[in-house]
Amino acid sequence: MSHALNVGIVVFPGSNCDRDVAYVTREILQWPTELLWHEETNLSDYDLIVLPGGFSFGDYLRCGAIARFSPIMAAVKDHAAAGKWVLGICNGFQILTEAKLLPGALVRNRDLHFICDRVHLRLEAKERPWLQAYGDKTVIRLPIAHGEGCYYADPATLTELEANRQVLFRYADAQGNVTPESNPNGSLNNIAGICNAAGNVLGMMPHPERAADPTLIHSPSDHTLDGLQLFKSLLNAAVCC
Numbered sequence: 001m002s003h004a005l006n007v008g009i010v011v012f013p014g015s016n017c018d019r020d021v022a023y024v025t026r027e028i029l030q031w032p033t034e035l036l037w038h039e040e041t042n043l044s045d046y047d048l049i050v051l052p053g054g055f056s057f058g059d060y061l062r063c064g065a066i067a068r069f070s071p072i073m074a075a076v077k078d079h080a081a082a083g084k085w086v087l088g089i090c091n092g093f094q095i096l097t098e099a100k101l102l103p104g105a106l107v108r109n110r111d112l113h114f115i116c117d118r119v120h121l122r123l124e125a126k127e128r129p130w131l132q133a134y135g136d137k138t139v140i141r142l143p144i145a146h147g148e149g150c151y152y153a154d155p156a157t158l159t160e161l162e163a164n165r166q167v168l169f170r171y172a173d174a175q176g177n178v179t180p181e182s183n184p185n186g187s188l189n190n191i192a193g194i195c196n197a198a199g200n201v202l203g204m205m206p207h208p209e210r211a212a213d214p215t216l217i218h219s220p221s222d223h224t225l226d227g228l229q230l231f232k233s234l235l236n237a238a239v240c241c
């Protein structure tokens with residue numbers, strides 16, 4: 001079993017969570033971590049590529065619609081096709097759908113407002129490598145911050161996603177019940193995060209990097225580390241597919 005992953009974090013013009021992710025992987029987990037400008041084309045040194053949150057290219061046209069044309073995206077596609085890890089967080093998830101590395105789309109929130117909150121998520125498909133470190137936990141709490149986080153896919157795609165167990169996170173209440181009231185943005189089937197069929201590409205709207213710092217814990221029941229487990233999970237799953 002390895003003790004570290006080599007992490008590359010893509011920096012697009014307008015990314016703003018790149019350094020937050022680097023803080024987690026480099027400072028907290030002590031994994032070798034590089035920030036990669038979006039014009040980079042060689043990703044051969046990395047096990048995990050992260051597309052971070054933010055407002056790439058000012059969210060012009062649609063969130064992620066321009067970033068998908070960045071030179072680095074061809075290399076990200078090759079990295080994914082080779083079965084290596086790709087994690088898209090928030091704007092990164094939007095870019096992955098625009099690039100067709102994940103199915104469906106992220107559209108304007110149901111209430112047309114930017115939402116900044118903390119939400120409960122039910123963990124689904126716990127056999128997937130990304131969730132291995134959560135143990136018996138079935139409900140976690142992570143921050144969200146987005147204007148276009150409403151997950152949409154056509155009925156056939158949605159059926160396929162569910163049948164293949166590609167939904168990893170669903171908005172839920174504190175007990176893990178998936179209800180309309182616990183859906184902050186109108187996402188179909190309360191979907192907050194999905195992976196590709198092979199399982200090595202994950203996109204999620206909540207921010208695991210904002211719940212990963214042990215110095216911020218206030219009480220034993222605090223959810224502050226719920227995001228850290230996601231990164232740690234990959235250590236136990238050296239090779240994905």
Ligand SMILES: NC(=O)CC[C@H](N)C(=O)O
Binds near residue numbers: 092145
């Ligand atoms: N935090 C983020 O990555 C935000 C993503 C995107 N800019 C949105 O508002 O939906």
